[in-house]
Amino acid sequence: MAKPEEINSYSSHFFPTIDQCASIGREKDTVVADMDGTLLRGRSSFPYFALIAFEVGGILRLFFLLLVSPLAWILYYHVSESAGIRVLIFATFAGMKVSHIESVARAVLPKFYSGDLHPETWRVFSSCGKRCVLTANPRVMVEAFLKDYLGADMVIGTEIDVYKGRATGLLKSPGVLVGKNKADALKKAFRDDKVPDIGLGDRKTDHMFMKLCKESFMVPPKPEVQPVSHDKFPKPIVFHDGRLVQKPTPFIALVTILWIPVGFLLACLRIAAGTLLPMPLVYYAIWALGVRVYIKGTPPPPAKKSTGQTGVLFICSHRTLLDPIFLSIALGRPIPTVTYSLSRLSEFISPIKTFRLSRDRVTDANMIKKLLREGDLVICPEGTTCREPFLLRFSALFAELTDELVPVAMANRMSMFHGTTTRGWKGMDPFYFFMNPSPAYEVTFLNKLPNELTCGAGKSSHEVANYIQRMIASSLSYECTNFTRKDKYRALAGNDGTVVEKPKLDANKVMGC
Numbered sequence: 001m002a003k004p005e006e007i008n009s010y011s012s013h014f015f016p017t018i019d020q021c022a023s024i025g026r027e028k029d030t031v032v033a034d035m036d037g038t039l040l041r042g043r044s045s046f047p048y049f050a051l052i053a054f055e056v057g058g059i060l061r062l063f064f065l066l067l068v069s070p071l072a073w074i075l076y077y078h079v080s081e082s083a084g085i086r087v088l089i090f091a092t093f094a095g096m097k098v099s100h101i102e103s104v105a106r107a108v109l110p111k112f113y114s115g116d117l118h119p120e121t122w123r124v125f126s127s128c129g130k131r132c133v134l135t136a137n138p139r140v141m142v143e144a145f146l147k148d149y150l151g152a153d154m155v156i157g158t159e160i161d162v163y164k165g166r167a168t169g170l171l172k173s174p175g176v177l178v179g180k181n182k183a184d185a186l187k188k189a190f191r192d193d194k195v196p197d198i199g200l201g202d203r204k205t206d207h208m209f210m211k212l213c214k215e216s217f218m219v220p221p222k223p224e225v226q227p228v229s230h231d232k233f234p235k236p237i238v239f240h241d242g243r244l245v246q247k248p249t250p251f252i253a254l255v256t257i258l259w260i261p262v263g264f265l266l267a268c269l270r271i272a273a274g275t276l277l278p279m280p281l282v283y284y285a286i287w288a289l290g291v292r293v294y295i296k297g298t299p300p301p302p303a304k305k306s307t308g309q310t311g312v313l314f315i316c317s318h319r320t321l322l323d324p325i326f327l328s329i330a331l332g333r334p335i336p337t338v339t340y341s342l343s344r345l346s347e348f349i350s351p352i353k354t355f356r357l358s359r360d361r362v363t364d365a366n367m368i369k370k371l372l373r374e375g376d377l378v379i380c381p382e383g384t385t386c387r388e389p390f391l392l393r394f395s396a397l398f399a400e401l402t403d404e405l406v407p408v409a410m411a412n413r414m415s416m417f418h419g420t421t422t423r424g425w426k427g428m429d430p431f432y433f434f435m436n437p438s439p440a441y442e443v444t445f446l447n448k449l450p451n452e453l454t455c456g457a458g459k460s461s462h463e464v465a466n467y468i469q470r471m472i473a474s475s476l477s478y479e480c481t482n483f484t485r486k487d488k489y490r491a492l493a494g495n496d497g498t499v500v501e502k503p504k505l506d507a508n509k510v511m512g513c
Helices: 004-008 046-078 081-093 098-107 109-114 119-125 139-148 180-189 204-210 250-276 279-288 323-331 344-349 361-374 426-434 461-476 485-492
Strands: 030-033 130-138 154-158 160-163 166-171 198-201 215-218 292-296 313-316 337-339 354-356 377-379 405-413 440-445
Touching: 030 119, 046 081, 046 098, 046 109, 046 139, 046 250, 081 130, 081 166, 098 109, 098 139, 098 166, 098 485, 109 139, 119 198, 130 139, 130 180, 139 154, 154 180, 180 204, 198 204, 250 279, 250 426, 279 292, 279 323, 292 323, 313 323, 323 377, 323 405, 323 440, 337 361, 337 377, 344 426, 361 377, 405 461
Parallel strands: 030 130, 030 198, 130 154, 198 215, 292 440, 313 377, 313 405, 337 354
Antiparallel strands: 160 166, 405 440
């Protein structure tokens, strides 16, 4: 949030604008940049506080933050910038476990921050050899994104007070880093180093720290500027978590709060229709309830047990746990599926049979072979879901078990809530998907794999798996990767499902198809 008089008087007579800053030959320079309105196009930090409030504290905490936001606005504009930010921090963080805040900062916020990166600031910031961010935001909520995705070497932000692992909602001295506090923090950080070469800010209160730099440039308010595209980031954002699809501005936060009770009842009705009605009728029932299913390609006919024909193994890309269900809806008949880490509630309400994988290769292979002798089967060889236009590495076991392989490209659309989670309770996944006003699934049946490309014709299981991955990725215009389930959980939850580890995401694992 920036005061109108500050926005309108970013004072080009004090400092030139960012477009006048050269970015060539800056490899040895040090840059210091503000965040809101400078590194990011948006000048309001409310959406990011709202994300933490909802993802850690739930709908009631988000509602509380929304209630106090007018007070924060009044204090910010009529008392002081510091007072308004203090209210937002207290309403958001008070009582929260710091570990939960850090988890959301690592798994949820980068996706939203990255969609608002200012192109001119990034041009200068990315060209410098040493990068520092000086921000009024709490360091705990911005540091993961700035260091992991923007390559910041130093993040200096407001420090929250902590008691027994929980945030008190208060701040450590010197309080919110604005004005003089920012300048003092910069002096302290560079006490034994040379003066920063470039200072970047967007408002009058940034002038104090900018005057300490050799060169300083203002970022004028231009909301029409397009954000930096993700292909220009040092590291791709393949994985992210959180329930909310859109950045929660105050209006969107209010709409979300009002919609959740209605959406939950609608989700229950949609799930009941899918569970209780015969599968041939489900397509029409959920369509009447606002769920769209689009079917492309020609699926194979059911296997004929009388002739000894084994079932077809449908190889699906994995977007949500509902992939096999929507494939069954597209076929008009229930197709069983093998699953891993599915909640008991999801199993109970599932309209199709589910069989748990043990992650023991021999045991799982025997179970899948048995199921194929009984009929068709669905498998998602990625092992976990991915929201972005990427496909994770395909486990090759399925290719060794049958040559009757039909790739299926799954794509979906959600406008309010994501139907997957890494950190939360997976039992709510189907409810959140169906809580969207008009969710959609696109099921594309690709051509059955030719016999000459199967293991029966001498191909290795890895060759078959990689070929099918490329087929599906090509049909969806997605990108193939070597990332696995463990990579996802390390990046989002800080563990591989069992052992707590420091999250690490290797950008070199992304490869072209």
